[in-house]
Amino acid sequence: MIDAKNVTITDSEWEVMRAIWTMGSTSSRELIDAMNELQGWSDSTTKTLLRRLIKKGAVEQTGESRPFTFKPVVGEKESMSAAADDLFDHMCAMRAGSTIAQVIKTRKLSKSDIAELQQILAEKAKDAPEMVNCNCLPGKMTCEDDH
Incomplete structure (x- = not known):
C-alpha cells in the first residue's frame, strides 16, 4: 500500500473508492453497475474517475486483457485519517x-x-x-x- 497522505481524492473519487474498498477487488463492469445504481452515473463518468484514481496511484489495474481487475492501493482508514488531518491542517x-x-x-x-x-x-x-x-x-x- 502507498501512503494515503500522498493521494488527494476528490468528492466523486471518494465515492468510487468507497465502492472499491467495499468490493475489495472488482471488474470495471461491476464497478460501473454499482456506481450507476448508487449514484446514477454513466459508464463514462465511472471510467473517467477510475482512470484518475489509477493515475494517482490509489487504484491498481491487474490483468493482461479484459476484463481487468481493479483493487485499492491505499487503505480506507488511512485515507480517511489523511483527509481529516489535511482538513485540520488548513x-x-x-x-x-x-x-x-x-x-x-x-x-x-x-x-x-x-x-x-x-x-x-x-x-x-x-x-x-x-x-x-x-x-x-x-x-x-x-x-x-x-x-
Missing part, C-alpha cells in the same frame, strides 16, 4: 476542538466509539494546555473573539 488551531465537537454531535456513534473517544480525551486532558495557540495570520486573528 483551519485555525483554536477552532479544532469546536469543529471536532460539532462532528461528534452530528454523527451516529456506537457505544464502543464513544468509550474510545472518552479514553482518548481523558488521556489528552492530562497534559492539555489551558488554550491552544492560534496559527492564523499575525495581527489578523479573528478566532480569539470566539474564546
